[in-house]
Amino acid sequence: MIASADFLIRGDKMEGLKIYGLCLERLRHQIEIAKYGCHDNRYQLEGWVLLESYQTNKEEEIIDILDLYDIEDRTCTGVKDRLDDLALTVSVFARETLRFDLTHDGNLGLYLSLTPIKSSILEAA
Amino acid sequence: MDFSEEQLDRYSRHLILPGIGARGQEKLLRARVVIIGAGGLGCAVGYYLAAAGVGTIGLVDNDTVETSNLQRQIAHSMKTVGMPKVDSAKSTFEALNPDVVIVGIRERVTQDNIQELLSDYDIVVDGSDNFPTRYLVNDACVLMKKALVSGAILGFEGQVTTIVPGEGHCYRCLFEEVPPQGIVPSCSQAGVIGAITGVIGSLQAVEVIKLIVGKGKVLKNSLLTYDALTTTFRRLTIPTNPDCPVCNKHSYIKELGVYDTQYCRA
Numbered sequence: 245m246i247a248s249a250d251f252l253i254r255g256d257k258m259e260g261l262k263i264y265g266l267c268l269e270r271l272r273h274q275i276e277i278a279k280y281g282c283h284d285n286r287y288q289l290e291g292w293v294l295l296e297s298y299q300t301n302k303e304e305e306i307i308d309i310l311d312l313y314d315i316e317d318r319t320c321t322g323v324k325d326r327l328d329d330l331a332l333t334v335s336v337f338a339r340e341t342l343r344f345d346l347t348h349d350g351n352l353g354l355y356l357s358l359t360p361i362k363s364s365i366l367e368a369a
Numbered sequence: 370m371d372f373s374e375e376q377l378d379r380y381s382r383h384l385i386l387p388g389i390g391a392r393g394q395e396k397l398l399r400a401r402v403v404i405i406g407a408g409g410l411g412c413a414v415g416y417y418l419a420a421a422g423v424g425t426i427g428l429v430d431n432d433t434v435e436t437s438n439l440q441r442q443i444a445h446s447m448k449t450v451g452m453p454k455v456d457s458a459k460s461t462f463e464a465l466n467p468d469v470v471i472v473g474i475r476e477r478v479t480q481d482n483i484q485e486l487l488s489d490y491d492i493v494v495d496g497s498d499n500f501p502t503r504y505l506v507n508d509a510c511v512l513m514k515k516a517l518v519s520g521a522i523l524g525f526e527g528q529v530t531t532i533v534p535g536e537g538h539c540y541r542c543l544f545e546e547v548p549p550q551g552i553v554p555s556c557s558q559a560g561v562i563g564a565i566t567g568v569i570g571s572l573q574a575v576e577v578i579k580l581i582v583g584k585g586k587v588l589k590n591s592l593l594t595y596d597a598l599t600t601t602f603r604r605l606t607i608p609t610n611p612d613c614p615v616c617n618k619h620s621y622i623k624e625l626g627v628y629d630t631q632y633c634r635a
């Protein structure tokens with residue numbers, strides 16, 4: 245399986261681009277590597293592959309690591325909502341399905357879906 | 370919702386912006402905003418809302434483009450002089466962003482048609498140029514519980530406020546009754562710096578975008594004034610008037626009455 249052509253074509257435009265603390269260029273390489281080379285079950289979770297772990301599950305540390313400094317609700321729910329929004333936005337750029345979830349160790353991780361997603365382009369509402 | 374390649378490019382500065390992102394852009398693309406007046410303020414607000422990808426923009430205006438409008442009404446041009454303003458602005462905004470549906474409504478807003486005109490929209494922008502229309506739009510929005518972003522300009526000054534019914538002041542809390550005819554001059558009588566429409570219209574557009582994406586604090590219970598001569602912005606606190614005739618619990622305006630919208634024109 246290879247990385248999304250759309251994502252690779254757009255690579256040059258994404259150089260240095262960050263959404264909160266997530267660098268899209270780094271993410272692009274992580275996705276390529278994950279799709280080409282990940283056969284290690286330790287990093288997989290029911291069709292999802294772990295791209296990176298943040299080695300913590302504490303809200304304040306997650307806010308620092310991912311630069312979520314504008315967040316007003318710093319509770320677990322507030323951080324989770326912001327992570328859901330962030331995952332959606334990077335999924336849109338990557339043309340992949342990404343999500344934040346807990347790793348086997350109980351820390352926050354960023355996961356990529358290994359299930360091929362539709363590539364159709366929908367019109368705006 | 371998936372974004373096309375063109376949309377990813379077009380909205381990339383929104384998508385990477387904390388607080389908007391993909392979810393905020395989706396909200397913008399699904400939003401419905403109506404602008405009362407396709408004059409100086411309406412052109413500026415409409416331009417930025419169309420650029421931002423606000424999905425459906427209603428434009429209400431009954432006038433035609435005149436050469437004297439072109440000093441400040443940036444959606445019109447020499448080519449559209451004589452054309453209805455709503456058609457002129459519609460073609461400009463659609464050329465800027467084909468994602469956006471522009472609904473041109475060539476009507477003068479009256480107490481008889483305003484509720485129907487506003488009913489299809491989530492947010493109302495007042496860019497009208499006369500007091501009776503301003504009060505009519507305020508009263509309709511309060512009665513219909515629609516958010517209203519109101520702007521006004523004259524000379525070297527402008528002001529903007531955001532009214533969210535049930536959550537703060539309304540225009541009548543600020544100025545209870547329509548001023549008598551002739552007390553306040555119009556732009557055609559007193560003149561206006563064209564770029565002021567850009568300043569105030571842009572502020573209105575930002576207020577609308579904040580309302581749509583649910584980010585930040587809008588100008589509820591506040592009036593922001595701008596004095597171009599001293600380059601001064603002032604934010605005035607506007608308390609809700611407990612005796613307001615329209616937004617108070619014991620208000621006596623329960624339906625739209627007679628508003629003389631004929632006496633003042635663009």
